[in-house]
Amino acid sequence: MKDEDFNPAETQNFGNLNIHWKRGQLAHRLPHCRLVVPIVDRIKKMKLLCSVIALATASVDCDGALCRRKNACTNTPTLGQVLREQDDYVVTQEDVDNWQACGDNADCTSGRGWNFECACSAGYIDFAPESYRKQGACVYDSCMDTVCQDNSSCSVSADGAASCACDEDYYFESVEQFNEGGNSTGFADTCYFDACATDPCSANTDCANDAGSAVCSCSAGFFDYAGDASNCVPDACGSSDDCSADAACTVELPDVNGTAQWSCACDDGFYGNGVDCWVDSCASDPCQADAACTNDMNDFSCECNAGFYLGADVNGTDFCHGDVCANANPCDANAACANNADGSQTCTCNDGYKGDGSECTNIAGERAANILARADEFASTAAAELVNDTRALNRVNQALGKYTSTIAYVDAWEVGCMNNVDLQAAAEEAADLASDEELLGWEINDLCSFASDMQAAAKRFARSFACIDYFGYNPDKPMEFNTKRVHKQLKRNNKQLRAFGKKVAGALSCE
Numbered sequence: 001m002k003d004e005d006f007n008p009a010e011t012q013n014f015g016n017l018n019i020h021w022k023r024g025q026l027a028h029r030l031p032h033c034r035l036v037v038p039i040v041d042r043i044k045k046m047k048l049l050c051s052v053i054a055l056a057t058a059s060v061d062c063d064g065a066l067c068r069r070k071n072a073c074t075n076t077p078t079l080g081q082v083l084r085e086q087d088d089y090v091v092t093q094e095d096v097d098n099w100q101a102c103g104d105n106a107d108c109t110s111g112r113g114w115n116f117e118c119a120c121s122a123g124y125i126d127f128a129p130e131s132y133r134k135q136g137a138c139v140y141d142s143c144m145d146t147v148c149q150d151n152s153s154c155s156v157s158a159d160g161a162a163s164c165a166c167d168e169d170y171y172f173e174s175v176e177q178f179n180e181g182g183n184s185t186g187f188a189d190t191c192y193f194d195a196c197a198t199d200p201c202s203a204n205t206d207c208a209n210d211a212g213s214a215v216c217s218c219s220a221g222f223f224d225y226a227g228d229a230s231n232c233v234p235d236a237c238g239s240s241d242d243c244s245a246d247a248a249c250t251v252e253l254p255d256v257n258g259t260a261q262w263s264c265a266c267d268d269g270f271y272g273n274g275v276d277c278w279v280d281s282c283a284s285d286p287c288q289a290d291a292a293c294t295n296d297m298n299d300f301s302c303e304c305n306a307g308f309y310l311g312a313d314v315n316g317t318d319f320c321h322g323d324v325c326a327n328a329n330p331c332d333a334n335a336a337c338a339n340n341a342d343g344s345q346t347c348t349c350n351d352g353y354k355g356d357g358s359e360c361t362n363i364a365g366e367r368a369a370n371i372l373a374r375a376d377e378f379a380s381t382a383a384a385e386l387v388n389d390t391r392a393l394n395r396v397n398q399a400l401g402k403y404t405s406t407i408a409y410v411d412a413w414e415v416g417c418m419n420n421v422d423l424q425a426a427a428e429e430a431a432d433l434a435s436d437e438e439l440l441g442w443e444i445n446d447l448c449s450f451a452s453d454m455q456a457a458a459k460r461f462a463r464s465f466a467c468i469d470y471f472g473y474n475p476d477k478p479m480e481f482n483t484k485r486v487h488k489q490l491k492r493n494n495k496q497l498r499a500f501g502k503k504v505a506g507a508l509s510c511e
Helices: 043-057 093-097 363-385 390-406 408-412 420-426 447-465 479-508
Strands: 011-014 017-022 025-029 034-038 106-110 116-120 124-126 138-140 152-156 162-166 170-178 184-193 205-210 213-218 222-224 232-234 247-252 261-266 270-272 277-279 291-296 299-304 308-312 318-322 335-339 345-349 353-355 360-362
Touching (some): 299 308, 345 353, 360 363, 363 447
Antiparallel strands (some): 106 116, 124 138, 205 213, 222 232, 247 261, 270 277, 308 318, 335 345
C-alpha cells in the first residue's frame, strides 16, 4: 500500500481501531492521548504499529465501547457481532435484548475480547458441554442428597433426577427379605457381584447369577449327564427319537459311547409304549358300575368285575348285576342256575332230574321206585284175581320171580352210575337195544297189559339208568371191551324180560 492511497482527510476503521489519516502521517486517536506515527511503506509495518497501540491501551483506565469489551460476561455485544472464540456465533437481536453469556446455575469467566468461558456452579452438573452458553445445561447434582447401596454409583439425568446403578462387574437384584418368623418384610435392592462374568461354567451351558453366585445349567439342546451341568451332552430328544406325537421324550444317561439315550412316555390322556400312543378311552370311566374298562387301541371294552355279570337295567342300558347264581344260588342242588339279563335267575333241573328247578327229583330213582312198586302191585292183584285158579297163579308167580331177579339192577341203582345209553352211543351200538314199546297206562285191571308195561319200563331203565357195575363194566379195560360186554348183558336182560311177558301171557291166556 502506498502513501497516496490513503485519504488524508478521513478516518479509517480497521477492526477495533480508529485510524485518522493525514498526508504522510498516521494518527491513532485514543481517549486521553494522541500518538502520531510516521507512515510506513508497507501494510505489515502498520499492523505491527496497531499491535503496539493495543498493548498500550490495556493498562489505561478508560470507559466507552473499547472498555466494554474487557468483560464479555457482563457486557452486551452488538447486533451481528461474530464471536470468534464461540464457534463464530453471530449475535442476534434477541441476544442483544436479553444477553446472558452463560446459562442458569453457571459461572462465567471473561477472556480477551469477546472470549469467555462457562462452568457449572458448585453443586451443579454440566449436561451440555458443547453449548457455550449453557442454557439449561447445568442441573442440580441430586446425588448429593442420595445414598446408594453398596457396590453402586449415583448418576443424575438431564432432568436432574438421581439414580443408582451397580458398578462394573456387579448386577442389580431385588431380593425378598424375611424376618425370624418367616414373614416377608419386603424387597431389598442389592448389587451382587457378577459371578458369571468370569465364565465359570463348562461348555454347552448357560450361566445365571443367583445372589452373587453362579448357577450353571445345560443349554437348550443339551442334556445334563452328571446332574451338575459339568458335562452337557447333546440331547437326543427331538433329533433322533421316534416318540409318538402324543408322547414326551426323556433323555436317559449316555451309553458307553457318550451318546445320550432317550425314552418315550405317553402324555396324560393317552396310553401305550411311548412310540405308539392311543387315546386312553378308559380315562373318562365310560363303563357301568361294578365293571372294569380295558383299552383296545383307540377303542375300549367293559367287563363286569368278579361276582357280577353283564345284563341290562330297566332302560335297556348295559348293567352289571350281582352274580346271584355264584354267590347265593337259589336253585336245587340238582339244578343249573342261570343269571338273566334283568338280574333274575332261572333254575333248570339237571339231566336225569325233573322239577321246577327250585326242587328237582331224580328221574332214575323215581322210576326205580315206581318199577318196584308196580311189581308188588302186580303180585297182589294177580293173587286176588287168581285165587280160584291155583294153576295160573303159580305160573304167574314163577314168572314174577324171574322178573324180580332180572331187574335186580333197578334195586342196585345209585346216583352217579354211568349211563348205559352214553356208553352204547359211543360205540354206535345202541339201536338194537332201544325199547320202543309204549306203556299202556299201567291198567292194573288188565294183568296182560300191566305185564307188558312192566317189561317195557324195565328195559328202558336198564338202557338209561342201569349201574354199569351190574352189567360187568370194568374201568381197567379198554372201551371196546366194556362196550361189547355191556351190550351183551343188556341183550340178555331184554331177552329175560320178554320171557317174563310170554309166561304171564300163557298163564292168563292173553291175546
